[in-house]
Amino acid sequence: MNDVSPQAFIDALTGYQKTAALKAAVELDLFTAIANEAGDLERIAGRVQAAQRGVRILCDYLTVHGFLQKESGRYRLTPSTSVFLTTSSPACMGSIVDFLASPEIIALCLEDPASLVRNGGSPGLGTIASDNPIWVKFARAMVPFMAPTAQGIAKQVSAWPKPPKRVLDIAAGHGLFGIAIAQAVPQAQVVATDWQAVLEVAQENAGAAGISARYHTIAGSAFDVDWGKDFDLVLLTNFLHHFDPPTCVQLLSKVRGSLAAGGRALAVEFVPNEDRVSPPFPAEFAFVMLASTPRGDAYTAREYEQMGRDAGFAKINATPLLPSAQSLVVFE
């Protein structure tokens, strides 16, 4: 009974403090300053233009939680902090704060968490108008987080015996998935759908990637727009988890009807094991869906298989997209 302790409860209950500390550090670009100022407190405070006392307390807190090391009063980045949280690093993903720790998402979780459970869901972000700037902010925020996964999928797709020529990217957001495929498959033409304001972000990214001429957009809801036919590949990235199974089946049926012979749909998803409590990241993702959607979920491979069959697909297969916490679900 020696390990019976309230410590884990208190640590998790005060989780919002970790959120606050990391938000502050990213906003101040603290990690870059620590690297550039050799971990010297006075110089770091000068560079981030903050009170030395505030910087000291924040750096100590981040050291306690493993994001920094402290030796003889000097702070040092850990390898992970250096790679993922300094702005000079190509893998920097500080911007995900703007989505994962945005005031809007935090409020959905913290305003009345018991009600989320009582009601089994929430109106969530579904009530936010399609032209609200929040969608653009979210689309931009997740770019560095999704880029490696998009590259990985594009590499797989370009190695297919018959790489896709017509690609549809549903709810494309930042557009990274379709754009990566367009870069990897020179003959591919991409059609992206999303809200109009978000498609402007995708077009911007397509321009930066040098594939604008093969990048086309259709504004509107995935459930309403006529996106055309004869696609060799349809992308459904981080989209199905927002809906209940009947709605997913409805969308998958529409997707299937738009595929050319031999075409496939790919979903990028959080897919927990059948026990729904492992692996940790995909399993805990269901809670975010409880807080931010009316009926979304983290579906298991078996559930995706059932939805795929109900939509008329013959073969459905889910495989982990390591090292990310997501899986690739192939419908064909």
Added chain:
Amino acid sequence: MNDVSPQAFIDALTGYQKTAALKAAVELDLFTAIANEAGDLERIAGRVQAAQRGVRILCDYLTVHGFLQKESGRYRLTPSTSVFLTTSSPACMGSIVDFLASPEIIALCLEDPASLVRNGGSPGLGTIASDNPIWVKFARAMVPFMAPTAQGIAKQVSAWPKPPKRVLDIAAGHGLFGIAIAQAVPQAQVVATDWQAVLEVAQENAGAAGISARYHTIAGSAFDVDWGKDFDLVLLTNFLHHFDPPTCVQLLSKVRGSLAAGGRALAVEFVPNEDRVSPPFPAEFAFVMLASTPRGDAYTAREYEQMGRDAGFAKINATPLLPSAQSLVVFE
């Protein structure tokens, strides 16, 4: 480089989700329901009057984070969850949610965390009027958390060669520390100071403990009230950390002037090591003070020693109050 990963960053950044899940579970009294309904999802949902889907997602989330176990679809409490989070347990501390995860404290941390660092502090709760019901809520919330520490100190004090007869409890809050000493030392008379509304909570607790006749109160700020003289023991529990060192010295001087010959002051405090990054709980506490006070901190033993000497004390000694994360600082 295999352990270079953004996982710890994402986990900490989404810490507010853990707060939300535990708030929901405590408000619904979920853990008690799991114990009483043998971990059966349908029956648990019935007992807590919540959607089965919401309960399933919450229970899975709590399993991922180690508060439950799941086997063949049934949930089971861990020993720690059972002891500290079921309402039938005498050690239940679910109520600390009302303080540690109150909307007021969360807002202080999350509303603009970078500004806390820039300014090196915050107006915090200091701007809340003394008759605001929040102080009563906070005083009640922390009772189960502080009770074991209060009992431990009372036991030490009652074993002194000359147990104290006149005890002053400054910013007494729930009053537990003074009350425990009154219970352990039958000849002790206790004077408690705090805001008037909070003292009513302390008096209620003194009544329940059967020591009302030896419990006296003086309403007002510790810095302003005349609390009398010739105390054998002055308690300063969880109070000094709200202030900067000069203010602590000022208060400690006033305390010293109120002691009888041979009298002592005891502070219960979070005291990190000199490196300020260990042990974890006392070290991270400084961040809460950054968010909720203008100049408070988690002071080291050396800093308390300096403040004590500056206030005229000859001997200052800090010892851990295991198994809690706090320390007892004795000024004599």
